[in-house]
Amino acid sequence: MVSRMLPLLILAALWEGLTRGGLLRPEALPPLDRVVLRWLAFVVQGDLWPHLGASLWRQAAGFLLSVVVGTGLGIGMARFPSLQSFCEPLLALTYPIPKQALIPVFMIWLGIGHASKIAVIFMGCLIPIVISAFHGARGVDPYLIWSATNLGTSRRRLWWRLIVPAALPDILSGIRIALSLSFILLVTSEILAARAGLGYLSFFLGESGAYEEMFAVVLTVILLGYAADRAYHRLMHRLLVWHRM
Amino acid sequence: MVRLRRTLSNSYSVLLLFLVWEGISRAGLVHPFLLPAPTAICLKLVHLLVHGDLGQHLIVSLWRTGLSFIVAVAIAVPLGLAMAHIRLVRWFCEPIIAVGFPTPKIVFLQILILWFGFQDLPKIVMAAVEGIFPIVSATYLGALGVDRYLLWSARSMGTAGSRLLWKVTLPATLPQIMSGVQIALPICFIVIFVTEMLMGGGGLGDAMMLAQRFADSEGVFVGIVMVSALGYAAMRGVACLRHALLRWHPETQEWHA
Numbered sequence: 001m002v003s004r005m006l007p008l009l010i011l012a013a014l015w016e017g018l019t020r021g022g023l024l025r026p027e028a029l030p031p032l033d034r035v036v037l038r039w040l041a042f043v044v045q046g047d048l049w050p051h052l053g054a055s056l057w058r059q060a061a062g063f064l065l066s067v068v069v070g071t072g073l074g075i076g077m078a079r080f081p082s083l084q085s086f087c088e089p090l091l092a093l094t095y096p097i098p099k100q101a102l103i104p105v106f107m108i109w110l111g112i113g114h115a116s117k118i119a120v121i122f123m124g125c126l127i128p129i130v131i132s133a134f135h136g137a138r139g140v141d142p143y144l145i146w147s148a149t150n151l152g153t154s155r156r157r158l159w160w161r162l163i164v165p166a167a168l169p170d171i172l173s174g175i176r177i178a179l180s181l182s183f184i185l186l187v188t189s190e191i192l193a194a195r196a197g198l199g200y201l202s203f204f205l206g207e208s209g210a211y212e213e214m215f216a217v218v219l220t221v222i223l224l225g226y227a228a229d230r231a232y233h234r235l236m237h238r239l240l241v242w243h244r245m
Numbered sequence: 246m247v248r249l250r251r252t253l254s255n256s257y258s259v260l261l262l263f264l265v266w267e268g269i270s271r272a273g274l275v276h277p278f279l280l281p282a283p284t285a286i287c288l289k290l291v292h293l294l295v296h297g298d299l300g301q302h303l304i305v306s307l308w309r310t311g312l313s314f315i316v317a318v319a320i321a322v323p324l325g326l327a328m329a330h331i332r333l334v335r336w337f338c339e340p341i342i343a344v345g346f347p348t349p350k351i352v353f354l355q356i357l358i359l360w361f362g363f364q365d366l367p368k369i370v371m372a373a374v375e376g377i378f379p380i381v382s383a384t385y386l387g388a389l390g391v392d393r394y395l396l397w398s399a400r401s402m403g404t405a406g407s408r409l410l411w412k413v414t415l416p417a418t419l420p421q422i423m424s425g426v427q428i429a430l431p432i433c434f435i436v437i438f439v440t441e442m443l444m445g446g447g448g449l450g451d452a453m454m455l456a457q458r459f460a461d462s463e464g465v466f467v468g469i470v471m472v473s474a475l476g477y478a479a480m481r482g483v484a485c486l487r488h489a490l491l492r493w494h495p496e497t498q499e500w501h502a
Contacts, residue, residue, distance in 0.1 A: 007337045008344065028360060089256035096477035098435040100442065101469045104457040108465070109279060183349040191354075191443055192454075199352065206355035214355060221352045222344070229347035 030212040039216035048220070054196040055186060055224075058114055062121025063182040070126045070178070071171055074133025075164060084134075091127060099124030099181075103189045112193040117186065124185045125178035132174025136167030169243055172236045179232055183225045198224075281463045289463040290470060299452065303471070306437055306448040310479075313369040314433040317376030321429075322422060324377075325384025326414065338381075346378050354440060363446060372436040379432065380425035387421025388414060420494060423487040430479045438472050449475075 012032055018024050019031040042048040077084040103120050110116035140163050148162050190199030198221050205214040253260070263283050269275050270282040277285070293299035327334045353374070357367035391414055399413045441450025449471055456464025491497050 005340055007340050010337075011341070085255070086258045089259045090262065093259050093262075096431075096480065097469060097473040098438060098476055100435065100439045101453070101472045103442075104453060104465050105462075105469070108457070108462060180347040180349070184351055187349045187352050188439055188443070191351075202352055202355055206359065211359065218352050218356060222348045225348035226344050 027211060030215055034212050035215045035219065038212045039219065042213070042216060048201075048217075051196055051198050051201045051217075052220070054114070054194075055190065055198045058117040058190075058197065059121060059182050059186045061114075062118040062185075063125055063179065065118070066122045066125035066129055066178060066182075067175055069122075070129030070174075071133045073126075074130040074135075074171070074174075075137045075159075075167065077130070077134045078137035078163070078167075079159065087130075091130065095127055095131075099185055100188050103185075103192055106189075107193055112195070117189045117194070117197075120189050121182045121185045125182050128177045128181065129171070129174045132177075133167060133171045136170025136174075137163050139170070140166040169240055172239065176229070176232055176236065179228060180225065183221070183228070187221060278460065278462050281466055286463055286466045286470065290467045293464070293467060299449075299467070299471070302447060302449050302452040303475075306434075306441065306450070307475075309365060309369055309437045309448065310372065310430075310434045313372035313437060314376060314430055316369065316373040317380060317429055317433060318426065320373070321377040321380035321425070322384050325381045325422075325425075326388050326410070326418070328381070328385045329388035335385075342378065342382060346382065350375055351436070351439065354443060358444065363444065365446070368437055368440040368444065368446075368448075371440050372433040375436045376429040376433040379428040380422065383421045383425025383428075384418060387418040387424075390421075391417045420487075420491060420496065423483070423490065427480070427483045427487065430483050431476050434476055434479050435472070 015029065016032045019026060019029050039048075073083075073087065077087050099120060102123060103116070106116040106119045106123075110119055144162060144166065145158065148158055153161065186197070187199035190197035191203045194200040198217055202214055202217040202221065205211075205217060266280070267282050267284060270277055270280050270285075281289075290299075324334075324338065328338050329335070351371070354367065354371055357370050361367040361370060395413055395417055396409070399409055404412060437448065438450040441448035442454050443450075445451045445454070449468060453465055453468025453472075456462075456468065488497060
């Protein structure tokens with residue numbers, strides 16, 4: 001584990017060395033130890049918490065909502081052909097829209113508080129989840145379905161006991177894409193217009209010239225995104241122990 | 246005619262969406278500031294293209310995208326190949342990519358502004374950085390998976406060094422490289438658009454945010470239409486490029502069969 005992460009430590013040492021050695025001006029790249037100290041001060045004095053809380057609430061609300069709705073809709077589309085023929089063209093239409101471009105519209109509709117960010121994250125995460133759930137549920141091995149039906153599984157049970165579990169690997173990998181997308185949309189929407197949140201805080205600090213603090217916030221966001229992805233990866237492995245990954 | 250009818254009946258929901266949308270805003274159920282009618286948006290789009298400066302913004306966004314994309318490919322493909330063949334490079338880059346890939350890199354924009362100023366450079370660097378990740382990981386995985394027998398037979402017939410790279414490894418990795426490129430080009434375009442939204446300085450994203458600031462909802466929707474259409478065109482364009490570059494590959498042969 002340590003040797004795997006050694007390159008990152010080397011980068012950090014390089015950062016520290018270059019700035020301490022005077023090769024880079026501290027305004028351009030503040031020394032890492034000072035950034036870390038700022039970060040600790042942020043945490044201890046509690047200035048970071050309201051922003052972290054606002055960001056996490058927006059991300060969690062939009063993301064979880066899209067997981068629930070997206071999985072349901074995707075599986076529903078696989079189950080009911082009429083729903084599929086209704087939704088598929090709409091998905092094809094909305095798929096190429098970069099969801100960041102919707103931020104100004106949601107700002108017009110919902111203001112610059114929590115609601116517009118949650119809506120943007122929800123919309124952005126929805127489509128990859130729907131598509132992967134749909135393809136997962138559609139792509140179940142027909143032999144499995146035939147054997148189950150032959151053995152007397154009812155149609156309802158078939159969906160819950162066979163098709164949803166068999167689609168789970170696809171659903172979970174779609175959700176993983178959505179997870180990293182949710183952080184991108186969160187940060188972008190907070191930079192564009194907000195009064196709280198990590199994205200807002202990093203831009204505000206940058207514009208006021210507090211670069212050490214800004215780097216501390218940027219590192220927080222990077223760590224947050226990475227930690228969420230790792231945690232999700234763990235969860236995926238646990239849910240799919242029965243599946244050949 | 247039959248085809249037209251089939252297309253219409255297949256996409257009735259889209260038609261329905263636009264009809265309801267048009268009806269709602271024409272009937273005044275929703276204020277046109279909140280939801281301008283689709284026809285009004287189309288007219289505005291044509292008007293801005295012909296009389297406004299939308300064309301100029303478009304060109305600005307496109308050249309930024311093109312440059313950032315070229316930079317991304319020029320860095321990512323050699324890096325991916327090096328990661329597959331040189332252990333030290335792999336050891337060094339793998340954790341950086343593992344951490345960098347899932348994180349929201351747009352948060353670096355403020356740092357890039359600090360380093361590169363307010364003009365084109367931070368936008369192009371940001372888009373190139375975002376484009377590098379999918380190409381590097383696709384190239385790396387592709388080059389790792391090159392058929393050993395291909396390499397062995399080429400070697401036994403006396404191919405070595407850079408010829409092996411150019412004649413065997415690179416063509417054999419090309420399908421995966423193109424998969425990465427297909428993801429990266431729309432990403433570069435979207436990131437350019439987003440940086441323009443966040444920083445201004447011309448381009449489609451800037452034009453859209455200006456429209457929003459002047460409470461010109463039609464202009465905002467024109468921005469969405471433009472960026473979606475161009476993103477779609479970029480996706481189709483790279484798909485065609487893939488087809489042309491991989492004419493010799495079994496996947497294209499199958500396509501034709």
